Amino acid sequence: MTTSEHPRTATAAVDGGVSAILDAIVALERLTASLAASRAVAVDELRRLIATAAEQDARGGRSGGWDTAVTARRVAATELASALRISESAAQSLLDESAALTTTLPGTHAALREGAVSYAHAIAVVDEARNLPTSSHGDFETALLPDATTRTAAGLRQRARIVRERLHPESIEQRCRQARERRGVRLEPARDGMAWLTAYLPAEAATAAYRRVSEIASSLGGPADDRTLAQRRADVMTDLLYDGVVSGSGTGRGVRAQVLVTVPVLSLLGHDDPTARPTLEGYGPISVEVARRLAAHAPSFTRLLTHPETGTVLSVGRDRYTVPRDLRLWLRVRDETCRFPGCGRGAVSADIDHTIDWQHAGATRHDNLAHLCEAHHRLKHQTAWLVHQAGGGVLEWTAPSGRQYRTDPATRLAC
Incomplete structure (x- = not known):
C-alpha cells in the first residue's frame, strides 16, 4: 500500500469521523424541529376541539358558570398537563405557542417544519411577537427569519426585541405599566439542600435592590471574613428577607413565616436512617444536621413527628363546616x-x-x-x-x- 492510500494523518481520520457524527446530529436536530412542528398542529387541534365542546355545552345549558372561552382554556391546559405530566403553566405555554405557530406565524412554522430553525428559535419569534398586533406579524417574520438560520436562539431573541420595538404601536412606557402587573416571586428547589428564589420586578426596583445588597455585602468584608462577595450578597439578602435586618446590626428582628419541618423521631435521637429523611415543607429532604438545628433552635419552625400526637382532631363530622386548627395543620x-x-x-x-x-x-x-x-x-x-x-x-x-x-x-x- 502506498503512502497516498493512507490518511495523511491520524487526526485527519478522526476528523472524518467527527464530521460524519456532526452531520448525523444536525440531521437529527432537523428531524426534531420537524416533529415539533407536527406537535404544534396536534396541540392546536386539541385546543380547537375542546373549545368546540365548551361552546356546545354552553348552548346546551351545561356550562359550569365560567365564560366559555375561560372554560375551554382551563380544560385544555389541565387535560394536556395531566396527559404529558408537565406543569399547567408549561401546558398553557405549549397551547399558546402552538396556536401562534399554526395561525399567525405561518412562516416560522414552515421553517420549523423544514428543519431550517430549531424549536428554541421558533419560540424566540413567538415570545417577542406575543403582544404585537396580528397585522404586523408578517413584517415581523420577514425581518427576523433570514437571521434565524445564522444566529443562536439567544442572538435571534436579541434581534427580535429590536424589531419588536420598531413595529410595536404602543409606547414602551405603556407596556412597562402593563408588565408591572405580572411582578412576582418564585421558589424553585435545587440540589444538595439549596433552592433558587427568583423575583420578577420592575427593572429599576430590581437594580436598586441588587445595588443595596451589593453595597451592604461590600461593607462587611474584612480580614476575618473569608466569604466571597457572592456569598456575602446571598447572606445579606437572606438576613434582610428573613429577619428584616442584617445579622449583627442590633436593630431587632422581623416577623418570620411559619415553616413546617417533619422529623423522624430516631433522627432527633441521633440515629441516621437513610430511608426516613427529615423534610422541609415546600422543598423536600434535608440533612439530619439541618433538621436537628431547626428543631432545637428555630422558634419560627414547627417541629412535627412523622406520627401526629395523640388527641389530634381528625373529624368533626357534620357538626360544623369550618376545619379546626389542628386538623388544618x-x-x-x-x-x-x-x-x-x-x-x-x-x-x-x-x-x-x-x-x-x-x-x-x-x-x-x-x-x-x-x-x-x-x-x-x-x-x-x-x-x-x-x-x-x-x-x-x-x-x-x-x-x-x-x-x-x-x-x-x-x-x-x-x-
Missing part, C-alpha cells in the same frame, strides 16, 4: 401542595376543599378534605373534572376526556 403536613395532578403550589396558601361538597352531605373529615389552590378549587366546581378520595389520602381524578389520574399525599400519616 395535619392536612398541611399530609398534602404539602395543591392536590390537583401536577400542581406544585404550596398547601400553606391553598384552600381546604370538601371532596364531597358540604351541601351534598360531605363531612368535615380528614378523608373528605384536601388542599386545592384557588385556581384548581374553582376548576373543580366550574368544569367536568371529578375527584374521589380512595383512602390513605390518595385522590383519584377523572378529566373531562375520561382519562384518570392519581395524586398521592406528600406524607403518609397515621389516622
Whole structure:
C-alpha cells in the first residue's frame, strides 16, 4: 500500500469521523424541529376541539358558570398537563405557542417544519411577537427569519426585541405599566439542600435592590471574613428577607413565616436512617444536621413527628363546616401542595376543599378534605373534572376526556 492510500494523518481520520457524527446530529436536530412542528398542529387541534365542546355545552345549558372561552382554556391546559405530566403553566405555554405557530406565524412554522430553525428559535419569534398586533406579524417574520438560520436562539431573541420595538404601536412606557402587573416571586428547589428564589420586578426596583445588597455585602468584608462577595450578597439578602435586618446590626428582628419541618423521631435521637429523611415543607429532604438545628433552635419552625400526637382532631363530622386548627395543620403536613395532578403550589396558601361538597352531605373529615389552590378549587366546581378520595389520602381524578389520574399525599400519616 502506498503512502497516498493512507490518511495523511491520524487526526485527519478522526476528523472524518467527527464530521460524519456532526452531520448525523444536525440531521437529527432537523428531524426534531420537524416533529415539533407536527406537535404544534396536534396541540392546536386539541385546543380547537375542546373549545368546540365548551361552546356546545354552553348552548346546551351545561356550562359550569365560567365564560366559555375561560372554560375551554382551563380544560385544555389541565387535560394536556395531566396527559404529558408537565406543569399547567408549561401546558398553557405549549397551547399558546402552538396556536401562534399554526395561525399567525405561518412562516416560522414552515421553517420549523423544514428543519431550517430549531424549536428554541421558533419560540424566540413567538415570545417577542406575543403582544404585537396580528397585522404586523408578517413584517415581523420577514425581518427576523433570514437571521434565524445564522444566529443562536439567544442572538435571534436579541434581534427580535429590536424589531419588536420598531413595529410595536404602543409606547414602551405603556407596556412597562402593563408588565408591572405580572411582578412576582418564585421558589424553585435545587440540589444538595439549596433552592433558587427568583423575583420578577420592575427593572429599576430590581437594580436598586441588587445595588443595596451589593453595597451592604461590600461593607462587611474584612480580614476575618473569608466569604466571597457572592456569598456575602446571598447572606445579606437572606438576613434582610428573613429577619428584616442584617445579622449583627442590633436593630431587632422581623416577623418570620411559619415553616413546617417533619422529623423522624430516631433522627432527633441521633440515629441516621437513610430511608426516613427529615423534610422541609415546600422543598423536600434535608440533612439530619439541618433538621436537628431547626428543631432545637428555630422558634419560627414547627417541629412535627412523622406520627401526629395523640388527641389530634381528625373529624368533626357534620357538626360544623369550618376545619379546626389542628386538623388544618395535619392536612398541611399530609398534602404539602395543591392536590390537583401536577400542581406544585404550596398547601400553606391553598384552600381546604370538601371532596364531597358540604351541601351534598360531605363531612368535615380528614378523608373528605384536601388542599386545592384557588385556581384548581374553582376548576373543580366550574368544569367536568371529578375527584374521589380512595383512602390513605390518595385522590383519584377523572378529566373531562375520561382519562384518570392519581395524586398521592406528600406524607403518609397515621389516622
